Amino acid sequence: MSVAAELPPASRPPSSSSSWSWWEQAGQAWWGLDDVPAGAGPRVAAMGVFDGVHRGHAAVVTEAARLARSRGVRSVAVTFHPHPAVVLGRRQEPAALVSVRRRAELLRAAGADDVLVLPFTQELAAEPAECFVQRVLRRGLGCRGVVVGADFRFGAGGTGDLTTLRRTLGPGAAVVGVRPVLRDAERCSSTLARQLAAQGRVDALTDLLGRPHRVEAVPVGVPDALTGGHAAGPARVVVEPLDAGAARLAEGPYRARVLPLGCPAFDVGPVLDGGRGLEVGRGLPVGPVLDVEVVHGAAGMRLLLAGGAWASTQCGSLAIDLLARLDDDDAGARRGHGAPRAVAHRRVVHP
Ligand SMILES: Cc1cc2nc3c(=O)[nH]c(=O)nc-3n(C[C@H](O)[C@H](O)[C@H](O)COP(=O)(O)O)c2cc1C
Ligand SMILES: Nc1ncnc2c1ncn2[C@@H]1O[C@H](COP(=O)(O)OP(=O)(O)OP(=O)(O)O)[C@@H](O)[C@H]1O
Numbered sequence: 605m606s607v608a609a610e611l612p613p614a615s616r617p618p619s620s621s622s623s624w625s626w627w628e629q630a631g632q633a634w635w636g637l638d639d640v641p642a643g644a645g646p647r648v649a650a651m652g653v654f655d656g657v658h659r660g661h662a663a664v665v666t667e668a669a670r671l672a673r674s675r676g677v678r679s680v681a682v683t684f685h686p687h688p689a690v691v692l693g694r695r696q697e698p699a700a701l702v703s704v705r706r707r708a709e710l711l712r713a714a715g716a717d718d719v720l721v722l723p724f725t726q727e728l729a730a731e732p733a734e735c736f737v738q739r740v741l742r743r744g745l746g747c748r749g750v751v752v753g754a755d756f757r758f759g760a761g762g763t764g765d766l767t768t769l770r771r772t773l774g775p776g777a778a779v780v781g782v783r784p785v786l787r788d789a790e791r792c793s794s795t796l797a798r799q800l801a802a803q804g805r806v807d808a809l810t811d812l813l814g815r816p817h818r819v820e821a822v823p824v825g826v827p828d829a830l831t832g833g834h835a836a837g838p839a840r841v842v843v844e845p846l847d848a849g850a851a852r853l854a855e856g857p858y859r860a861r862v863l864p865l866g867c868p869a870f871d872v873g874p875v876l877d878g879g880r881g882l883e884v885g886r887g888l889p890v891g892p893v894l895d896v897e898v899v900h901g902a903a904g905m906r907l908l909l910a911g912g913a914w915a916s917t918q919c920g921s922l923a924i925d926l927l928a929r930l931d932d933d934d935a936g937a938r939r940g941h942g943a944p945r946a947v948a949h950r951r952v953v954h955p
Contacts, residue, residue: 633708633719637744640720648672648749648778649741650716651682652756653794656701657710659814660753660785660792667782668751669715675748675778681716682740683707684724691724699851701797703820720745733764737772747773754781787812797851804854806929816925819853820846820865821907823922841909846921850905853898857930862909863891863923896924 634640650668654661665681672679685704689695702710708719722728722740731739736759741747750769758764769779784791792812800809801817809817821843895910907924 632705632712633721635721636723637720637740640744644678646675646677646746646748647680647718648675648677648751649680649682649745649747650711650751651741651758652684652752653687654681654683654707654711655687655794656797656813656817657707657714658792658794658797658812659787660782661711662714662814663785664751664753664782665711665714665716667780668749669717671749671751671778671780672717677748678717679715680718680720680745681708681711681714682720682722682745683711684722684728686724688724688729691726692729699798700847700849701794701801701851702818703847703850706818706820730760733759733768734772735759736764737769741769742773747777749778749780751780751782754783756781802852802854804856804858804929806858806926809926816861816927819850819907819924819926821922821924822846824906843907843909843922843924844903845905845907848904852900853905853926854929855898855900858896858898858926859928859930860894860896861891861925861927862894862896863925865921865923891923893927895930896926 648668648671650665652661652664654665657665665679668681669679683704687695687700704721708721711719728736741750750773752766752769754766756765759768766779766781770777773779786792787796787808790796797809797812797817800812806817823841823843825842897908897910899906899908909922909924
């Protein structure tokens, strides 16, 4: 039986959700082995969860792409969702740094020709490593090579490793274990990235990811008065993460670049915040830099965008790239004390 056929329907995004329509539009990923086109030829796979696609992940995917090119085949990033630790009850919170849609986009940006999302279930967790390699990597994807981190473990009991891959894939296949990519002598990991986000350590997080951390969000309200569609003074827009399980971000003020999401034909429109609307450079929209305040409440995480009236009126959803934490002294103090503490809310006024 195929992986997709074994899935509960809820594992796949509902076709009515906006994120699913982006999947379809972008043709970003295969969802389950059944989606993989038959007879598409051999491949080299990179394998892992890849939440956040940090620099360590990028090294694995880039190596798979290089190996695939050298063998004249396509590369595929094989990723799992939800996170095994959540499915296996080792982690309570389903906190993910990025949505699966964004993960697929980042894996492609790192060099993967294709992305396969395998829904992670109790059944998959119980599958012996050798069976997984035979069923998914050999028969399903025709792998001529596999690239993982040198310490990657998989399969029932976590017994699968590089040796398992070499033995099971056979002599013609290349199996590469990428040496750990470090940041400040610490192994880059999604767990570390989630910790840095929870502590509001934007500089360290940017360094670990190799790019600014992005929150994908949708406007839900305008707290400040808007008169006839025009801002009466500095406007603030409330936005909520698109992904209800988005990893926690420390409360407090940030500076962020805000981009329209999923609307490629975005019209710049009237600029409501004094001339700093979207510019178009090299075919890509370059959003305005805005002050953002992150708050947590009963409804979950919310972000208040200063001067973001254009966003609520012009575009359904937004990408918010965090550039800096505004209260650096406070962040420094937090670093010194280890544990994150609440940051007093400061009203962010757009200049
Ligand atoms: C293909 C595959 C990939 C896996 N990847 C991960 C992983 O990235 N992280 C993780 O914690 N567990 C992962 N697991 C789960 C563990 O290998 C293992 O199934 C789990 O720890 C259950 O172990 P148990 O049989 O001792 O209960 C993966 C399992 C499979 C089959
Ligand atoms: N720092 C790193 N250097 C090299 N390879 C890495 C690094 N981190 C992860 N990998 C590899 O990238 C793939 C995906 O990693 P995966 O998401 O499973 O691990 P992770 O980043 O440690 O996540 P988590 O912290 O959630 O367990 C795996 O093959 C893994 O071994």
